[in-house]
Amino acid sequence: GAVVSQHPSWVICKSGTSVKIECRSLDFQATTMFWYRQFPKQSLMLMATSNEGSKATYEQGVEKDKFLINHASLTLSTLTVTSAHPEDSSFYICSLAPRDYNEQFFGPGTRLTVL
Amino acid sequence: GQNIDQPTEMTATEGAIVQINCTYQTSGFNGLFWYQQHAGEAPTFLSYNVLDGLEEKGRFSSFLSRSKGYSYLLLKELQMKDSASYLCAVLDSNYQLIWGAGTKLIIKP
Numbered sequence: 682g683a684v685v686s687q688h689p690s691w692v693i694c695k696s697g698t699s700v701k702i703e704c705r706s707l708d709f710q711a712t713t714m715f716w717y718r719q720f721p722k723q724s725l726m727l728m729a730t731s732n733e734g735s736k737a738t739y740e741q742g743v744e745k746d747k748f749l750i751n752h753a754s755l756t757l758s759t760l761t762v763t764s765a766h767p768e769d770s771s772f773y774i775c776s777l778a779p780r781d782y783n784e785q786f787f788g789p790g791t792r793l794t795v796l
Numbered sequence: 797g798q799n800i801d802q803p804t805e806m807t808a809t810e811g812a813i814v815q816i817n818c819t820y821q822t823s824g825f826n827g828l829f830w831y832q833q834h835a836g837e838a839p840t841f842l843s844y845n846v847l848d849g850l851e852e853k854g855r856f857s858s859f860l861s862r863s864k865g866y867s868y869l870l871l872k873e874l875q876m877k878d879s880a881s882y883l884c885a886v887l888d889s890n891y892q893l894i895w896g897a898g899t900k901l902i903i904k905p
Contacts, residue, residue, distance in 0.1 A: 724883065724897040725839070774838045785829070785893065787838040
């Protein structure tokens with residue numbers, strides 16, 4: 682399968698600061714990228730989908746001005762949590778999908794703790 | 797609305813066989829995935845079914861019936877390391893993944 686990296690693996694920040702999370706595909710070009718959030722003991726919640734050459738599509742209830750997603754290239758996507766608050770503390774996971782959609786490859790996740 | 801149902805938790809014994817069921821109601825269907833997720837880690841891919849029938853891959857097998865909106869994941873020769881959550885997800889007509897809440901599988905010696 683494909684290799685997806687995420688950086689950082691974990692981050693602790695103060696309330697009100699912004700945090701950028703990077704998601705990289707190391708060995709294939711990803712036309713579609715997904716950002717998920719997962720709270721403890723809950724399932725994955727899709728936050729947004731970005732497709733090659735277009736802006737991200739945000740799921741209902743996800744503030745696009747707070748969670749900035751940039752699909753910078755076919756191998757890099759970034760999620761910036763702006764003005765983070767303690768309720769934003771969660772496990773953020775990116776996934777990448779090749780053109781044929783028959784598999785999604787997940788990054789290792791980033792655990793964000795906002796104090 | 798779109799819905800994926802799977803049991804919340806299951807318990808099985810090391811060395812035994814366990815079947816985790818998943819039923820779905822989605823707008824369109826472009827395949828069903830099973831993922832394994834250990835606590836604190838990202839999901840890892842187990843299987844993908846788009847045609848009816850059984851797909852076998854080592855100790856894990858996945859079955860799909862599109863007419864019934866039903867799938868199961870079968871785990872044989874259970875090992876302690878199989879203790880994890882198992883997530884069922886369906887790719888809908890818009891190629892969006894609809895996720896189930898996951899089934900926590902507890903393996904006892």
